[in-house]
Amino acid sequence: xxxxxxxxxxxxxxxxxxxxxxxxxxxxxxxxxxxxxxxxxxxxxxxxxxxxxxxxxxxxxxxxxxxxxxxxxxxxxxxxxxxxxxxxxxxxxxxxxxxxxxxxxxxxxxxxxxxxxxxxxxxxxxxxxxxxxxxxxxxxxxxxxxxxxxxxxxxxxxxxxxxxxxxxxxxxxxxxxxxxxxxxxxxxxxxxxxxxxxxxxxxxxxxxxxxxxxxxxxxxxxxxxxxxxxxxxxxxxxxxxxxxx
Amino acid sequence: xxxxxxxxxxxxxxxxxxxxxxxxxxxxxxxxxxxxxxxxxxxxxxxxxxxxxxxxxxxxxxxxxxxxxxxxxxxxxxxxxxxxxxxxxxxxxxxxxxxxxxxxxxxxxxxxxxxxxxxxxxxxxxxxxxxxxxxxxxxxxxxxxxxxxxxxxxxxxxxxxxxxxxxxxxxxxxxxxxxxxxxxxxxxxxxxxxxxxxxxxxxxxxxxxxxxxxxxxxxxxxxxxxxxxxxxxxxxxxxxxxxxxxxxxxxx
Numbered sequence: 064x065x066x067x068x069x070x071x072x073x074x075x076x077x078x079x080x081x082x083x084x085x086x087x088x089x090x091x092x093x094x095x096x097x098x099x100x101x102x103x104x105x106x107x108x109x110x111x112x113x114x115x116x117x118x119x120x121x122x123x124x125x126x127x128x129x130x131x132x133x134x135x136x137x138x139x140x141x142x143x144x145x146x147x148x149x150x151x152x153x154x155x156x157x158x159x160x161x162x163x164x165x166x167x168x169x170x171x172x173x174x175x176x177x178x179x180x181x182x183x184x185x186x187x188x189x190x191x192x193x194x195x196x197x198x199x200x201x202x203x204x205x206x207x208x209x210x211x212x213x214x215x216x217x218x219x220x221x222x223x224x225x226x227x228x229x230x231x232x233x234x235x236x237x238x239x240x241x242x243x244x245x246x247x248x249x250x251x252x253x254x255x256x257x258x259x260x261x262x263x264x265x266x267x268x269x270x271x272x273x274x275x276x277x278x279x280x281x282x283x284x285x286x287x288x289x290x291x292x293x294x295x296x297x298x299x300x301x302x303x304x305x306x307x308x
Numbered sequence: 309x310x311x312x313x314x315x316x317x318x319x320x321x322x323x324x325x326x327x328x329x330x331x332x333x334x335x336x337x338x339x340x341x342x343x344x345x346x347x348x349x350x351x352x353x354x355x356x357x358x359x360x361x362x363x364x365x366x367x368x369x370x371x372x373x374x375x376x377x378x379x380x381x382x383x384x385x386x387x388x389x390x391x392x393x394x395x396x397x398x399x400x401x402x403x404x405x406x407x408x409x410x411x412x413x414x415x416x417x418x419x420x421x422x423x424x425x426x427x428x429x430x431x432x433x434x435x436x437x438x439x440x441x442x443x444x445x446x447x448x449x450x451x452x453x454x455x456x457x458x459x460x461x462x463x464x465x466x467x468x469x470x471x472x473x474x475x476x477x478x479x480x481x482x483x484x485x486x487x488x489x490x491x492x493x494x495x496x497x498x499x500x501x502x503x504x505x506x507x508x509x510x511x512x513x514x515x516x517x518x519x520x521x522x523x524x525x526x527x528x529x530x531x532x533x534x535x536x537x538x539x540x541x542x543x544x545x546x547x548x549x550x551x552x553x554x555x556x557x558x559x560x
Contacts, residue, residue: 115448123388132378139337142369142449147388202363203388 067287068235068280071114072243073134074250075127076101076273084164087126088156089198089211094129101273102130106137108292109242109275117239118144120230122151122246123203130273131244143242149204150226153246157187157213160196180216181267187213216248220256223249227257232284253278254286261286311527311535313483316360317501318492320376321347321521326553329410332372334401334459335436335444340375347521348376352383354540355523363487365389366479368397368494369449376521377492389490395449396474399494403461404434406442427555429503429510430465464513468500475501480532495553498524505534517558519549 077098080087094102116138121127128147135141159167159179168176178185189212190197198204198211223245234241249256251267268289270276279288291299321344325332332338340348361384367373374393381387405413405425414422425433436443438460445455459466483489491498495518503513505526518524523540539546551559 125385125387128387139371140448141371141374142337142393144393145391147390 067282070278073275074270075130078126086156086159088160090160102133105273105275106134110137116242119242120146121244123147123149127244150222151245154219154248155214157190159187183217184215186215189213219248258285309529312530313528315526316490317524319518319520320372323372331402331405333406334398348379351521352380362490365391365490367492369393369395373492396471397493397497400467400496401459401462402433403436423555427514430463432461432463436460467496471497515558517550517554
């Protein structure tokens, strides 16, 4: 009987923009010193649980890349192949990037901000080429199939699912154990978008910075179980599929 | 001949084994020392000052090289660079000498013998027994490799034979598409590459020392032949760095 698969995911540790409550998106905000410690702790947790990985995936944003590095340091696995892809970037928040969340809330109101966070097709105001946070000339995005003006939730999920199906699923089927270090937007919506029948009882998963979780999949690649790993052994199991569903 | 491409080579910073003057080699995954960490950051500064940028980096599966690369990327603010890790860029395998003190080995076998093992082209060190716990086949980075290709000892010639296919298949083609490449590796994997690129004789290579953590820039022709090569440091700095890790006679 096939035993299914498991993949470990973790949101990057605290960045400077997280700390200052600023919309980050594709801005390449660095880890804070607290964030570095968080990342190391995430690595320690994974080490205590005896996790080993064959490969890792992350975005092209340094807050995720560096979180992964510190985790690898704790796990002593700097040798594993690391694939960096913009498909795993945080959602591009358009003109909101670099702006204080408090100011944006004041300017646009709670209802609009809620729509941006939850409505699938709602676009943020577009980022202009003349904006200081414009990424269009950044070498790492050479060959990007669209101009980086901002993304809806749907667009973000579409590309993260593209990553999932093209890179993660083949790795899992080949018997590999991947580690994914990514960003809040698609991690919060991952479960629901892998299988719309999954539910944790809340609209979105809460994904604190640098809190690793294990997603167990059945032999058909459907989510079967999701657990946040806790240092003291009392893991939080947020979702468990019953055998009949 | 006009230079068409620029390639940068960098030997990793000081490791704990360098500090203790031990044979490190292929099978020992020594970490950077505190000095090594500073050296790596300084190497990044030198590259930044020279205005060099990259599209792609290659390194070994040994953490002293991987972490040197991370520290260089930190200085250059290019963590997004694709990085390819390969065991083929690992340091030379020093066989049964791995982990032993260079001084004690010289006392036991004589300085001349140790110099021959360290710097000759095709003399192998004593073979490591496959039953020895230092044999790499059970170590994570090599578990999926055919055990028959995992080294038990290597001459520089052997190191080149397992390194050069990677150069030809993976690195050279990328350079020829215009990718600006950084290679962070080890003393002997880089000596081997230099021997090949500069067509050094078996005698000439015995005299080549590559210092730790000083970037070496190669300006290459259309056919990837070095037209010029230079370190991003003063002659004095290079000489001091070579003296630290090199064979005494080679650094006067």
